[in-house]
Amino acid sequence: MGVHPPSEWTTKANRQPYELQKAGRLLVERYGFVSRYYPAEKLIRDRDEREARSYLIESGWGMLYQSLPDGDRQIVELPIAGDLVGHFTDRSLRQETFASVTDLRVWEGPATQLSAALAHNSPSADFLHRAIARQRAMLGERMADIGRRGAALRTTHFLLELGVRLECAGVGKRHDYNCPLTQNMLADALGLTAIHLNRTLRETRETGIFQFRRGHVSFMDYAAAIAFAGFDPSYIAG
Amino acid sequence: MGVHPPSEWTTKANRQPYELQKAGRLLVERYGFVSRYYPAEKLIRDRDEREARSYLIESGWGMLYQSLPDGDRQIVELPIAGDLVGHFTDRSLRQETFASVTDLRVWEGPATQLSAALAHNSPSADFLHRAIARQRAMLGERMADIGRRGAALRTTHFLLELGVRLECAGVGKRHDYNCPLTQNMLADALGLTAIHLNRTLRETRETGIFQFRRGHVSFMDYAAAIAFAGFDPSYIAG
DNA sequence: CGGGCGGTTGAGAAGATTCAAAGATGGTGG
DNA sequence: CCACCATCTTTGAATCTTCTCAACCGCCCG
Numbered sequence: 072m073g074v075h076p077p078s079e080w081t082t083k084a085n086r087q088p089y090e091l092q093k094a095g096r097l098l099v100e101r102y103g104f105v106s107r108y109y110p111a112e113k114l115i116r117d118r119d120e121r122e123a124r125s126y127l128i129e130s131g132w133g134m135l136y137q138s139l140p141d142g143d144r145q146i147v148e149l150p151i152a153g154d155l156v157g158h159f160t161d162r163s164l165r166q167e168t169f170a171s172v173t174d175l176r177v178w179e180g181p182a183t184q185l186s187a188a189l190a191h192n193s194p195s196a197d198f199l200h201r202a203i204a205r206q207r208a209m210l211g212e213r214m215a216d217i218g219r220r221g222a223a224l225r226t227t228h229f230l231l232e233l234g235v236r237l238e239c240a241g242v243g244k245r246h247d248y249n250c251p252l253t254q255n256m257l258a259d260a261l262g263l264t265a266i267h268l269n270r271t272l273r274e275t276r277e278t279g280i281f282q283f284r285r286g287h288v289s290f291m292d293y294a295a296a297i298a299f300a301g302f303d304p305s306y307i308a309g
Numbered sequence: 310m311g312v313h314p315p316s317e318w319t320t321k322a323n324r325q326p327y328e329l330q331k332a333g334r335l336l337v338e339r340y341g342f343v344s345r346y347y348p349a350e351k352l353i354r355d356r357d358e359r360e361a362r363s364y365l366i367e368s369g370w371g372m373l374y375q376s377l378p379d380g381d382r383q384i385v386e387l388p389i390a391g392d393l394v395g396h397f398t399d400r401s402l403r404q405e406t407f408a409s410v411t412d413l414r415v416w417e418g419p420a421t422q423l424s425a426a427l428a429h430n431s432p433s434a435d436f437l438h439r440a441i442a443r444q445r446a447m448l449g450e451r452m453a454d455i456g457r458r459g460a461a462l463r464t465t466h467f468l469l470e471l472g473v474r475l476e477c478a479g480v481g482k483r484h485d486y487n488c489p490l491t492q493n494m495l496a497d498a499l500g501l502t503a504i505h506l507n508r509t510l511r512e513t514r515e516t517g518i519f520q521f522r523r524g525h526v527s528f529m530d531y532a533a534a535i536a537f538a539g540f541d542p543s544y545i546a547g
Numbered sequence: 548c549g550g551g552c553g554g555t556t557g558a559g560a561a562g563a564t565t566c567a568a569a570g571a572t573g574g575t576g577g
Numbered sequence: 578c579c580a581c582c583a584t585c586t587t588t589g590a591a592t593c594t595t596c597t598c599a600a601c602c603g604c605c606c607g
Contacts, residue, residue: 137453140539145453163442165544167449186438190428200424204401210448211405215375215383218455218500222563253585262456267563269587285572285585301378305357306403460595491553505595507555523553 088241091153094195095129095178102188104180109171116157116169123182126156127199130242131175132251135167136259146260147213148206149233149252152240155202158185173251208306217262222271225261227280228300230288235304246290250283257283326479329391332433333367333416340426342418347409354395354407361420364394365437368480369413370489373405374497384498385451386444387471387490390478393440396423411489446544455500460509463499465518466538468526473542484528491523 098104106129109115115133116124126133128150135148135156147167150156157164159182189196189203212232216225234245243249252260258268272283280299281290290296336342344367347353353371354362364371366388373386373394385405388394395402397420427434427441450470454463472483481487490498496506510521518537519528528534 137449139453139457143457145456147449147452159438160442162544163445165446186427189424200397204398207401208403211375211385214385214452218383219377219381264564306400502596
């Protein structure tokens, strides 16, 4: 069985970083967006905020989460380079908090301006459309993960997806990448307890599928992981 | 404790049905959409479809679900009147199937045309923007439901949300409405087994919170339900 | 009147959580 | 450089939630 992904996945030229820069420049030059930096673990936009503000991630990791009354939280999205946050009115994030995980560079501006940018027929608008479509697809996948897949399968599926996203963004290989999430965060994203996630990670490590260590994910047997999780990346990169 | 919601919730004039018709007409007259009817329980758009097609629901219930290899499925969305399906490229639904639950009336057309419609500054474009924002917010809520709320709380929260959506759409009262979902479907939407959902429903019925009978949902004590679920409808109707 | 589907119930098994505690790790100030 | 602290990770044991399997009821429809 294959230990590494087919070479065309990693060797083909990756245009996304270039397109991202172009889209960012467009937003700044024509739509009143500004480039901005947030240090790690800072709150960027709290729940109940009324302003409709949009963000395009240039680099780093962010997170969108919902805090529940009992102190639990559910991480809804983990946006990285090329992802959009908060398009279309403030309402979409009325219950969610947007914070940085690592140092974060974004272009941000009024949501209405993003809509205007989306309307124009251009490669950059296409790029932004794809970001929105990808986001919706990932939310569907996450729901299937949490609702219907057991802990090991769910975790594997999520980390496979993350790998493809990072590779597309040009910041890692899909079978081996850096990941700043603590087990606690990952558990909150997957709807598991940190303790149970920890046991699950030991299991996948011992069965030789992948390793998750502070700061790094590597798939020992990528083909086995894909088969196990029934993963099909077409919704991200297709 | 209050048995009915405050009267302003049900008596204030509801503009959504009117706005919906106006938006539908706009899509038909200016953006090449067509009005279309699908009978109940018909597949509308299968997974892996490459065409980027958008739908605005005029009336009836639809569902978007993901089928998993082991035969399980996760219902991701249950669009009703005023909701949008499949905006922005085919990719967002690459893994999901769109089917009707009840008889369904939609306006449908190419996704690119929907983007064009969204761009124009008009009440109808606003209406569509709100639909997209609401959708994203609901996906976040559903994730919190499935990932972090126990069965009873999750079910209550979901049915409260559904009530508000239906009331906004002008097809029911938020504390008492018709619901065509079988327990099987509801379970698939909530990430539960039908059997466990059934027990959960008995529990909420016996504790006097709400009743779910084939075809109908009614909250016996709406205030208690809201308090129990920690429900805040601002993300839908805010 | 017989099937099929939806709903209901019980018992036992599996999966996930809680509580408690201890081993790593990395950064800080002395 | 080291002691100390906070955070992250790991482990064990008991408990609770949810699932699986198996069966039965009721209703609608052919």
